[in-house]
Amino acid sequence: MNKNWPLWEIFVRSKNGLEHRHFGSLRAADAEMAMNNARDVYTRRSEGVSIWVVESKNITASNPEHNGELFEPAADKAYRHPTFYDLPDDIEHM
Amino acid sequence: MTNENLIQYIYSIADNSLILGQRLGELCGHGPTLETDIALTNIALDLLGQTRSYYQYVGELSKEDLTEDDVAFLRNEREYKNVLIVEQPNTDFAYVIARQYFFDVYHFLLLEKLMESKNVNLQAIAKKSMKEVAYHKRFSGDWLKRLGDGTEESHQKMQQAVNDLWVYTDELFHMNEDDKVVAKAGFGVDNTELKETYYNEVEALLKKATIEIPSTPYFQKGGKKGIHTEHMGYILADMQYMQRTFPDMKW
């Protein structure tokens, strides 16, 4: 038969208060196994307190060819950032 | 209850972890995927960690100032009190999983009771080990279901492994003289009380795994009295090779 296990992406929260971060990927036949494998592969040194596993094929990723239209228009909107606004030097708490 | 009773009792728990850890150690690098290699090694490391805690405590109890390594490496075969199932070979992945699961369910029930021991050292080791073994049981149980209810081939292999290893399960609940004395003192566990829960749990999972529950008129026993299968001599020959070839050295 020789069917390969699908690829899973593993997200780990290092400690409460922090977001889950992408740690890497691994192979597993089902979600339960992906969870167990993630625990064994990515938290051997107490790296985590919570794990998410997502089968890689379920992730929709943006295409770098569209980076221009997706991300560049944000570059000239300096007025979204606090440093855009001039204030007198002696003003405090702002 | 004497110290010697207690030491012997600890052997009958800790030697299981040592020998199973040793068996699992043989597999590292030879499993079906990297992921399973890593998982089984984690189990081996947990078991060897437990072994060390128990043996260090034996060291404290012993008159001769034994180290954990004296205990692990310098006994003769007849002095190891592990049950026969943990010394069975890694015939194939189905045997590895069946051996693990049969032992894990027992180990879990044992530790649950050992956490109530009147002996604070055993209590502490049991508490720590409990979490590890809860995971072992989950891992081996999941895999037993996968292989049992996977393909035709895996089903046959799993059934074969279960049939072959079933004869070693009854011994898990035997009590040698030391076990009895230590249990009576409230330090140890009365294994006979675990038996019913054990078989209920194991049989329920085997059923889920579509594995037939074997029936056998006879069970194997001996490990708890130091009478082992022929495999044991080779396990020890490997394990004690350095200690026996180069006596009295530090490594």
Added chain:
Amino acid sequence: MKNKENMNENEKQTKNLEEIFEAKIARDEKIEPKDWMPEKYRKTHIRQISQHAHSEIVGMLPEGNWITRAPSLRRKVALLAKVQDEAGHGLYLYSACETLGISREELYDQLHSGKAKYSSIFNYPTLTWADMGAIGWLVDGAAIINQVPLCNTSFGPYARAMVRVCKEESFHQRQGYEIMMTLCNGTQEQKEMAQDALNRWWWPSLMMLGPTDDESIHTEQSMKWKLKRKTNDELRQQFIDQTVPQADILGLTIPDPDLKYNNDTGHYDFGKIDWDEFWQVVKGHGMCNKERISARKNAWDNGEWVRDAAVAYAEKQVEKDEVKKAV
């Protein structure tokens, strides 16, 4: 005529993309899997990353050989954890490689068929416990020299895998050196065991840093793509310079009569490396080449029914869920 113009246009475009690509790397920007990349970049990375991954998992075998015989429980758990880390590192690297559009199974096929290479050092046998010390100290030492610069390599997934690998690997070399230290502080017999291990692993460790610069075909391109920051010869010199004082502390003798500190260069001069032996092992004629590959192949082939069973079981569960939903 029209066709030809189109072709030129295409070529121009590719050339343009390549220039943008190279400039990006020169600016220290990372390349991510879905970014455009020259075919050669993709192929080179598949080759190097997979070679690296193969080395990790083949490297489990010579050390795995001593797990059951480790002389103390402390050493046994450390060695097990180390060999397990190597499986983990193999896994991280295969995953990084897979982002380039090749599967772990295809990479395994390349390893099993002998098409892909792995570090030749793992084709030497591990004969005594001291070899566990020597491998940790020398082989991991040489590997770290190779690997640390790769944390900044241009391909994002490779760089990220290497950051994790290097972080985890830091205990490996110390573990090895501690074993050597204990032997050298032990009995005469133990010290001889340590010296013997150094004698056998020293030269292969030097070879591990690759052929000399004038023989190395990939260096220039690899430098540009930050797969390499220093040449093989520079890395080798660095390894020797840092290892000799460590051997002195152990009281061991490096098996090279020509080894001598050179006051003018500030480096150690060293003897001639037996490159014939190197190529013999690379070409598959080391003592353990056959055993290593057949061990890997057996693990994979004997595991097929297990992997299949897991897939079949997972499919059945999905079906059961669907039936439940339908009802």
